[in-house]
Amino acid sequence: MRGGTSKGAYFLAADLPAEPAARDALLLRVMGSPDERQIDGLGGAHPLTSKVGVISPSADPRADVDYLFLQVAVDRPEVSDRQNCGNILAGVGPFAVERGLVPAGPERTSVRIRMVNSGDLATATFPTPGGRVDYTGDAEISGVPGTAAPVTIEFPPGEGPLLPTGNVRDTIGGIAVTCVDNGMPTVLVAAADLKVTGYESPRDLEEDLALADRLREIRLAAGRLMGLGDVSDTTVPKLTLLAAPRDGGAITTRTFIPVRCHPSIGVLGAASVAAGLRIEGGVGAELARLPARGDRVRIEHPTGFLDIESSLEAGPDGLPTARRTAVVRTARKIFDGTVFPRSAETGPF
Numbered sequence: 001m002r003g004g005t006s007k008g009a010y011f012l013a014a015d016l017p018a019e020p021a022a023r024d025a026l027l028l029r030v031m032g033s034p035d036e037r038q039i040d041g042l043g044g045a046h047p048l049t050s051k052v053g054v055i056s057p058s059a060d061p062r063a064d065v066d067y068l069f070l071q072v073a074v075d076r077p078e079v080s081d082r083q084n085c086g087n088i089l090a091g092v093g094p095f096a097v098e099r100g101l102v103p104a105g106p107e108r109t110s111v112r113i114r115m116v117n118s119g120d121l122a123t124a125t126f127p128t129p130g131g132r133v134d135y136t137g138d139a140e141i142s143g144v145p146g147t148a149a150p151v152t153i154e155f156p157p158g159e160g161p162l163l164p165t166g167n168v169r170d171t172i173g174g175i176a177v178t179c180v181d182n183g184m185p186t187v188l189v190a191a192a193d194l195k196v197t198g199y200e201s202p203r204d205l206e207e208d209l210a211l212a213d214r215l216r217e218i219r220l221a222a223g224r225l226m227g228l229g230d231v232s233d234t235t236v237p238k239l240t241l242l243a244a245p246r247d248g249g250a251i252t253t254r255t256f257i258p259v260r261c262h263p264s265i266g267v268l269g270a271a272s273v274a275a276g277l278r279i280e281g282g283v284g285a286e287l288a289r290l291p292a293r294g295d296r297v298r299i300e301h302p303t304g305f306l307d308i309e310s311s312l313e314a315g316p317d318g319l320p321t322a323r324r325t326a327v328v329r330t331a332r333k334i335f336d337g338t339v340f341p342r343s344a345e346t347g348p349f
C-alpha cells in the first residue's frame, strides 16, 4: 500500500514469525535488502519505499489495532523499530478493515490505533460507503500524483515530553537548536546557521559533504541530549532545516531522515515542526509566519506543503505540551497477494 508519501508492505502480525530476528531476516529478503537497487525484492530503493507495517488486534482497551512500524534499510542488512511512521500509519485503518480486524461502518469508519514503536495513540477515519473501503476521492497531498479519499488522522497528546532536553533551546557546536518530540524526535536548526539557504533541492543538499558532516555532529550530540543515547546507527532524531516561508505557508523545511534529504516531510516529523514553531523562544519561532490560533499550520517542503493542526498548552512544569494534532493523508491499496522471498529458511514460504 501507499500510505501518505511512503510505500510499504503491510502484514498481519500472525502471518510473520513471532521471533524478531526471524521476522527481520524474512523482511530483508522480502524487500531485497541489502542492495542499493533492492532488485530482488519489493523495496523501492529509497528509505521511503522500504517500509513495513505489522498489524494485529490490540489488547489495549484504548485501541482497536496495534501497528508496529519497521524501517528496512536499503543498503544494510538492518531492520529497525526505533522510529515510528505517520505516513505508513495512513494505510493501517484501511488495512485493518480489509483484513476483517475492524468492522466497517456504513459510511465511514474510525479505527483506533496504538503505535507500538512510541506507545502513542491515533484515530484514523476514512470513507467506507456500503461497508467497503473506498480509496477514491478528491483529497490531494503534495508529493503524490492525483487525488484519493481523505484519511483523517487525529493524535491525542503523547506521553513523553514535547521538549525532551527540558530546554526550549540548546547550543551544539555553537549552533542553536530546538529539540522537539511531538510524535517524532526532531532537531530544528535555522538553515542560515549552517550556511545554506534552506531553499536548495534535496539533491543539492545531499551532495554538500561539509553540510553532511555538520548535520551528523549535531545529530549525535542532540541524540544524547534528548536521552536517546548513541544514535549513530538509528534513524532518529530527524534533523529539519528551517527558513522563512516562501509560498504562503508558515515555514520552509528541508528534513534529513537522517542521511537522505526527504523529498517532502514525514507526518510526525511535520507534527514536531509545527509544535516547535509555536514554542516561544525556540529556533524557528522568529522565522515562522504562524496562522491565527486554531488554523492549520502549513509546512512548506521541497515538493509542496503539508497542512497540520497543532495546538499547545502549558504543562505543569511551565514548559509547553501538545494539546491536539491532526492531519489529512491519503492511502492506496496497490496490490494484495503472496510474496515469495528468495529462500525458504523461514516460515511456510
Ligand code: NQM
Pocket (backbone or CB within 6 Å): 005, 006, 047, 048, 084, 085, 086, 087, 088, 184, 235, 238, 257, 265, 266, 267, 268, 269, 270
Ligand atoms: O515522520 C520519513 C515518512 C517518514 C516518517 C522519515 C514519517 C513521519 O515520510 O511520520 O512518516 O522521517 O523517515 O514516511
